[in-house]
Amino acid sequence: MPANEETYRSQTTLHVVFAISSIAMTLAIVWMIMADHLRPWKQVQREFHAIEHEKLEESKTEKLAEQKTKNQSSITEVEAKIAAAEQLAIDNSRAIRQKESELKKLDGAMVRLDTEKKFQKAELDSQRSLYDGMIDRGEEREARRYTDSVIVASEVKLGELTRKYELAAASLGSARKEINGLKGNIDDLRKEKDRLTREADRVERVIVQKDKQYYGIGALIRGLPGLDLAAPPTKIQQISLPELTINYNFKDVPRYDRCMTCHQGIDRIGYDKAPGGQPMKSVYAAHPFLTTGAITIDPSGKEVEAGLYVDSNGPHGLNRIGCTICHGGNGSGTDFTYSSHEPNDPHEKHEWEKEYSWREMHHWDEPMLPTRFLESSCIKCHHQVTDVPQATKLQAGFERIVKFGCTGCHTIGGEGSFGPDLTDERQVGPNLKHIGSKVSKEWTAKWIKNPHAFRPDTRMPRFYDVTNNNKEADQPKVAAEVHSMAHYLFAKSTPPVEFVEPPVKESGTDKGKELFLQKGCLACHAHKETAPESFPESVREFAKANFGPNLSNISAKFASKENGQKWLANWIKAPEAYHAKSLMPNLQLSWQDSVDIAAWILTIPGEWPKEVKLAGENDPETKKGLDELTRLYKSKLVSLSELDGAVAAMTHDEKLLFVGEKTIGRLGCFGCHNIAGFESYKPIGTPLNAWGAKSPTKLDYGHITEYLSDQKLSDDETRDGTDEYYQEKLVEHTRSGFLYQKLHRPRSYDYKKTDEDLKAWDERLRMPQFTFADDPKAVEEVMTFVLGLTGEKIAAKYLPKSYSTPAKFAVADGAKLLNRHNCTGCHVLEMPKFSLAKGTNFEEVFTDFATNVKVSYNARASDYLSTFYPKLKYDPKAEPVVAEYMGEAITIEGMPIGQFEDDLTVQLWKQVTIRGHTFNPSDTLTLNAKNVIKVPAVGGDFAWLYATMVAEQSGGDFGALWNRLPPPLLREGKKVQTPWLTAFFKDPYVVRPATNLRMPKFHLGKDDKYPAEIEAAGLANYFAAKDRAEFPYQSIPEREQGYLAKQESDHPGYLNGGWSLMTKGACIQCHAIGQYMPTGGAAVVNGPNLRQVANRFRPEYLAEWLANPKRLIPYTAMPQNVIPSGPEAPGAPKSMTAQPLVQVKAIRDTLLNYVQTIESQMAAGVAKAEPTATPKPPEAPKTPGAGAGGDGGDGGDR
Amino acid sequence: MTFAWFRNSLILSVTPLALVVTLSGCGGEGPNVDEAIIVSAPDATTATKSAPDATTPAAPSAGATPAATTPAASTAAVTAEGWGTLKGRVSLKGTDPKFPALGLGENPSPVCTTQPIPNEKLVVGADNGIKYAIVYIPKPTKVNEDAKKAAQTATVVFDQDKCVFKPHVLAAMTGAKIKIRSSDAVGHNVDSKVENNSMNSAIGSGQEIDVPLTSAARRPGLVICDIHSWMTAYWLILDNPYFAVTDEKGNYEIKNVPAGTQKVVVWQEGVTFVTPTSGQDIVVAANGETTQDFSVDAAKVKK
Structure with a gap:
């Protein structure tokens, strides 16, 4: 068949199809290219490049302006010099040319000489090796001859060449210099100019470079659509x-x-x-x-x-x-x-x-994470939590969780988990094993029903009167449950074995209140009788302590007054007898004080601020409810046919006991309380490990949408306190929404489910409602923490332990412990700070600066400057130097010790340099109270409160009062030896006998896995780590034999000399030494017994302390006993006369070697002759002692 | 002990002054030296030369008869040339609460128990006159050079005698020195909480130290002994010579005060400030005496 032109499809049609598809494809390509070109991030980058360009131009202008003000005159000068030099070079061009040709010749000559020299050196080396060969072969004679004839000549030649070479190099150098001179030293001038314009030039260079990359013509072309596939100026960065x-x-x-x-x-x-x-x-x-x-x-x-x-x-x-x-x-x-x-x-x-x-x-x-929960993720890596103190919301959440005892029901951390570990947190509720000795049964039932009605800020959450059991129909069962639990607790209660009948009677109620104020109760508790209004305005804040329960209504808790008095006195005396790990410490009070405080507390009538509706135990409705509950729980134990019989066989009390036990088990009361019969029960709540990553599909939102829409919409768009944000989060079924509602209205997920056929009574949600449920801020704090518990496993190299120091961990760990035991309720950790913002008028804040400087400068006269402040100078004839104020911000840290009109006097606790003058601790600064910015102290609430109150009442000195109050713990780590502090926490003894209150004995540790030692050491390490001192062990070189031998040889009788300074000087007036009482009398015992010093102090601190005590603790009563210049300290031995620093160190070393000194005193029999060595019974009036060597004036009664 | 020689020479220098005061004062009770202020004699004479009625700047004229009170309060400030004398009396309005002697606690040193330690918070004498009140002018309009010189060269003695600070209230001018001394057989420490003049030194038995006063403060400050907690005293360190501590009868006298309106402050331990802290306006007449009495409300005395 002949081929014909006919095709299967019409060519024309195909052409059209092809044309159309080509066009479509082209369009698609264009579209694709444009879509790529216009991707949002590329647009963003283009915009940024424009901004960057502007920023650079701005910076250039700025630098140029800066250059102009700073260097313009020098630049103009240099430029003029350059111009002159250029002119000079033209003028000298002939001479320069001539010199340059000369230079070329010289250069050639030098190169030649250099080569010759090198050859000659090589020649000499080969000759020397020939000589060595001769020696080896024993041809010594030939060798000598060879040396004389050849080697010496060769050496002379090399020397000659070297000399010539150096000459040539010198003339070359001078010729170069000459040329430079002829050119006017233009190279140096150019370098100088570059130096002056460096900053602006640098920006200029960046602009040129960035131009090429982003905004020049080239960049424009590279950025065109289509072309930007190759090397575009916009790039993804990852x-x-x-x-x-x-x-x-x-x-x-x-x-x-x-x-x-x-x-x-x-x-x-x-x-x-x-x-x-x-x-x-x-x-x-x-x-x-x-x-x-x-x-x-x-x-x-x-x-x-x-x-x-x-x-x-x-x-x-x-x-x-x-x-x-x-x-x-x-x-x-x-x-x-x-x-x-x-x-x-x-x-x-x-x-x-x-x-x-x-x-x-x-x-x-x-x-x-939305901004509000941003801090959550810190704990993915920072499992210690307290090592990120900057995350304040997270910290608040952590503290709240610990305080309210969430871990009683919800495990956080523990084996196999990855994240914060809170398993060492203790139960937060009191021990209920002896409840019968404390409160009345009626009170207990009402308390269980609604603890918030009795104490609105209690940690105990509410299990009743919440959305899934507040209906009228629920009340019989509620009453039955409440009474059953109370019944169970009282039935199982045993008397606390160590509680005794107080051995003394109360001495009068006024004394009790005084003691209540004085002994530090207010550091943890608030009371309506010591309401903030009863204190000076500046410290009212400190009368609101809420670490322990508010004690206003306490007397309403007890079955009878006698019962209350006995219980309370015993509790105050020794809380551990009732609750071994109570957070209430043993305050080391006497029986009399305990009884008096208890008596005063009980004189204040207590009441229920809010009424609690609760049907009686024997109310028929309650009984009916009890029967129903008994049936419900029995039905799980016996078959249906036996059920009626089993219930009928039980007495009322048996039913109560049975339902009580079941209810306590169901609600998990044992998570927070120690309850007989529940010792081995496991927490009932969902473990929170990895909850922050829990899929919302695994959370039961119930009918929450219906719940919310059935609540009235209030004016601020909230529904039952749930705001718009969380309403949306709940509807969208997000984690954060669920969590919010769980904390805000925990039982609302049971909405429309509580009908018996849907959820039986014991299947209803159990999560109770806390007192902070209606405070969205508090709820979010807790959420911030919980959302951070993602359980994500982070590679070890990213975790803090791979780069943080042990000190940092010790501080974080200690911070937790300080919080746990409320150390800051009494002790100051940081003094208040006062600052002047940048750019404020200096005189408006520092109202008497000239006087302050003068007084501070003169005070240096009593410092051992070169030893302790080597950078500071003092010349009694010179005036202190004060620099101009340059507008910088200034912050000082110190104790405000007095205010007169607007003048606030602050005594410094930390060194600060202001306008070139360095103020030391104990120097004062006068500030305008209105204009200065004040940041309150960290800690010491009780001390501030008490000192201010007493100063106002008695007119005594505010600072001096602190001698009898809990000491501020600034510099504590540098002060005490860590092992001593550890032991002290476990067994605090009387350090300063005259204080108003004693360091309490805390109930440290939780159990065998987390013993008291760990907490004590953790606290002690904290202080050392915070002050960057060595821990946990310290070396005391002052006790080493070599050190003491050296001192002994320099100052014979070294330690005895120190002893003499102490016993004949002022020390013994205030300090006891061993069993010898201070000569000032028992009532004036201010100082610690010096026997304790050796194990307590670190040597560096002790020396500084003895040298000038107020520089370390400005308010101290301890005077400076050895002054750096002036009259000799009494008791100074001959080997140390006129060497005050040696005397200071001798006292220090004597104290640190206390036992050794005592032994040597005894051996020498000197101790007998010492005035203090006559043991004086404290009650007998002292007689002036016969001083050593009859020197009654020095050693006597002073 | 180290400074024992000083003590003798001081007594010598004080004797002529005592005579001067006796002569100028008109008391019949023998030498009546103000315990707080002892000015060496030569300066007193220079002061006398320039201003006829100027003797020691703060020595009270004991037994001065209460003169008719010059109307002192005025609304507009009066400026005037010349110098005048401001005198008067500080007395108690109401009944003296009569504070009992101070308790010394357990087992005090026998040195301290030879006599009861008086509570000097409020010392009321004849006719309800209050001792140990301070009358002073913190910011005078002018300062008389002679008065200044006299006050600055004064040496003020602060003694510790039978466990009592003597005097209980002391006023001095910057440039002067406080001579701290312990006449007791027992050692003390002088712990001064006075603003700009704080110090804490152990003073041994019989020891004497000089404390130069370099900076002034705006109000009196507390001085305590930490060994004997009942021992307290007050110091006022001023940068001008216009101050006086009242005597047993409550009298004070400040000489060479610039004439015109002055802001006068009166301070008494039991009530702190009797006048407003910034002072009460009093017009001082030139070349004459201005009498101004003050009263302390007994009800306001702190317990």
């Missing part, structure tokens, strides 16, 4: 973190964070401000903690400030940890929605929806 994996359910995959693709300015200093000074658009802004928040050590070993985040010098460098490990979100996303941004409130949400078409990414398990 950090790969192969070890910081993300869990994709079945596999851990490397993390890629591309956040900086858009957040371009995140790591750029100065990008907090947009060009022109406005705040930068948030997407381009630098990280708020880019330059501040952390401390790092620079190469020279100095501490410098670093950025807490992003900064590579800080702990969270951008390239080390990326972004999403903290912020959450999808790091691989390069689009606003796909990176799973999360709005912080409904307002932001609506804005985002409008602006970025944002929507919730339901399929990404870890959405970005």
Whole structure:
């Protein structure tokens, strides 16, 4: 068949199809190219490049202006010199040319000489080796001849060449200099100019470079659609973190964070401000903690400030940890929605929806954390929690969880978990094994029903009067349960074995209140009789302690007054007899004091501030409820046919006991309380490990949407206290929504489920409602912590323990313990701070600075400056130097010791340099109370309260009162030996006999796994670590034989000399030494017994203390006993006369070698002749002792 | 002990002064030296030369008869040339609460128990006159050079005698020295909480030390002995010579006060400030005596 032109399809049609598809394809390509070109992140980068350009130009202008003001005159000068030099070079061109040709010749000559020299050197070396060969062969004669004839000549020749070479080099140098001179030293001038314009030039260079990369013509072309496939100016930027994996359910995959693709300015200093000074658009802004928040050590070993985040010098460098490990979100996303941004409130949400078409990414398990929960992620790595004190919301949440005892029901941490471990937290409720000896049964039932009615701020949550059991129909069962539990507790209660009938009678109620104030009760408790209004205004804040229960209504708890008196007196005397691990410490009070305080507390009538409705135990309805409950629980034990019989066979009491036990077991009361019969029960709540990553599909939201919509909408858009944000979060079934509602209205998930056929009584939700349920701030604090419990396993290299120091951990650990035992209720950890903001008028704050400087300067006369303050100088004839105030911010830390009109006097506790003058601790500064910014002290609430109150009442000196109050613990780590402090926490003894109150004995430790030793050592280490002192052990070189031998040889009778200074000097007036009482009399015993010093003090601190005590504790009553210049201290031995520093050290070393000194005194028989060696019974009036050597004036009664 | 020689010479220098005071005063009770202020004689004479009626700046004229009170309060400040004398009396309005002697606690040193330790918070004498009140002018409009010189060169003795600070209230001017001494057989420490003049020194038996006063303060400050907790005293360190501590009868006298309106402050331990802390306006007449009495409300005395 002949071929024809006919085709299967019409060619024309095909052409059309082809044409159309080609066009479509082209369009598709164009579309594709444009779609790629216009991807949101590229737009963002382009905008950023423009901003960057502007920023650089701005910086250039700035640098130029700076250069102008700072260097312009020098630049002009140098430029003129350069011009002159150029002119000079033209003028001298002939001479220069001539010199240059000369130079060339000289250069040639020198090179030649150099070569010759090298050859000659090689020649000499070969000759020498020939000589060595001759020696080896024993041809010594030939060798000598060879040396004389050849080698010597060769050496002379080399010397000659070297000389010539040096000459040539010198003339070359001078010729070069000459040329430079002829050219006017132009090279040096140019270098000088470069130095002056360096800053601006550098910016200029950056601009040129960036121009090439981003905004020049070349960049423009490379950025054109289509062409930008090759080397575009816009690029995705990512950090790969192969070890910081993300869990994709079945596999851990490397993390890629591309956040900086858009957040371009995140790591750029100065990008907090947009060009022109406005705040930068948030997407381009630098990280708020880019330059501040952390401390790092620079190469020279100095501490410098670093950025807490992003900064590579800080702990969270951008390239080390990326972004999403903290912020959450999808790091691989390069689009606003796909990176799973999360709005912080409904307002932001609506804005985002409008602006970025944002929507919730339901399929990404870890959405970005909204700002309100940002601190959650800290605990992914910081399992210690307290090692990130900057995360204040998280800390508050942690403290709340610990305080309210969430861990009683919900396990946090423990074996196999990854995250914070709270298993060492103790039960927060009192021991109920002896409850019968304490409160009345009626009170107990009402308390169980609604503890908040009796004490609104109690830690005990409410199990009743909540949404799933507050209906009228529920009340019989509620009453039956409440009475059953009370019945069970009382039936099982045994009397506390160690409680005794108080051996003394009360001495009068006024004394009790005085003691209540004086003995530090207010450090933990509040009472209506000591309400804030009864204290001076400045310290009212400190009368609101809530660490322990508010004691206002205590007397309403007891069955009878006699019962209460006995119980309370015993409890105050020794709480451990009732509750072994009570947070209430043993205050080491006498029986008399305990009885008096108890008596006073009981004179204040107590009442229920809010009525609690509770039907009686024998009310027929209650009985009916009890029967129903008995049946309910019995039905699980016996078969249905036997049920009626079994219930009928039980007496009323048996039913109560039975239902009581079941209810306690169901509600988990034993989580917080010690209850007989429940010792081995396990906590009833969901463990919270990894709850922060729990899939919302595993949470039962019940009918929460219906619950919310059935609540009235209030004016502020909340429904039953749930605000708009959480309403949405609940409807969307998110984790945070669930958690909020669980804490806010724990039983609301039972809504419409409590009908018996849906949920039986004992299947209803059990989570109780805490007193903070209606405080959204408090709820969010707890949520911040719980949401951080993601259980994510983080590679070891990212965890704090891989780079933090042991000291840092010790501080964090100690912070927890200090909190646990409320140490700051009595002790000051940091004095108040007073500051002057940058740019304030100096005189408006420092009202009497000249006087302050003068007084401070003159006070240096009594310092051992060169030993303890080597940088400070003092010349009695000179005036102190004060520099101009340059507008810098100033902060001082010290105790406000008095105010007169607006003049506030602050006594410094930390050294500070202001305007070039260094003020030492105990120096005072006068501040204007109105204009200064005050930051309150950390801790010491009771001490501030008591000192201020007494100073106001008696007119005594505020500072001096502190001698009898709990001491501030600043510098404590540098002061005491850590082993001593550990032992002291376990067994506190009387250090200072005259204090108003004693250091209590705390009930440290939890159980065998977490014994008292760990807490005691943890507390002691904290102080050392905080002050950067050595811990846990210290070496005391002053006790070493070599040291003592050296001192003995320099100052014969060294330790006895120290002893003499102490016993003949002022020490013994206030201090007891061993069994010898101070000569000032028993009532004036202010100082610690010096026998204790050896184990207590660190040597460096002790020397500084003895040299000038007020520099360490400004309010101290201890005078300076050895002054650096002036009259000799009494008792100074001959070997130390006129050497005050030696005397100070001798006293120190004597104290540190106490036993040795005593032994040597006894051996020498000297001790007998010493005045103090006559044991004086404290009650007998003292007689002036016969001083050593009859020197009654020095050694006598002073 | 180290300074024992000083003590003798001081007594010698004090004797002529005592005579001067006796002559100028008109008391019949023998030498009546103010315990707080002892000015060496030569300076007193220089002061006398320039201003006819100037003797020691703060020595009270014991037994001065209460003169008719010059109307002192005025609304507008009066400026005037010349110098005048401000005198008067501080007395108690109401009944003396009569504070009992101070308790010494357990087992006090026998040195301290030879006599009861008086509570000197409020010392009321004849006619309800209050001893140990301070009348002073913190910010005078002018300062008389002679008065200043006299006050600055004064040496003020602060003794510890039978476990009591003597005097209980002391006023001095910057530039002067406080001579701290212990006449007791027992040692003390002088722990001064006085603003800008704080110190804490152990003073051995018979020891004497000089404390130079370099800076002033705006109000009296407390001085205590930490060994004997009942021992208290008050010091006022001023940067001008216009102050006086009242005597047993409550009288005070300040000489060479600039004429015109002055803000006068009166302080008494039991009530702290009798006048407003900034002072009460009093017009001092030139070349004459201005009498101004003050009263302390017994009801306001702190227990």
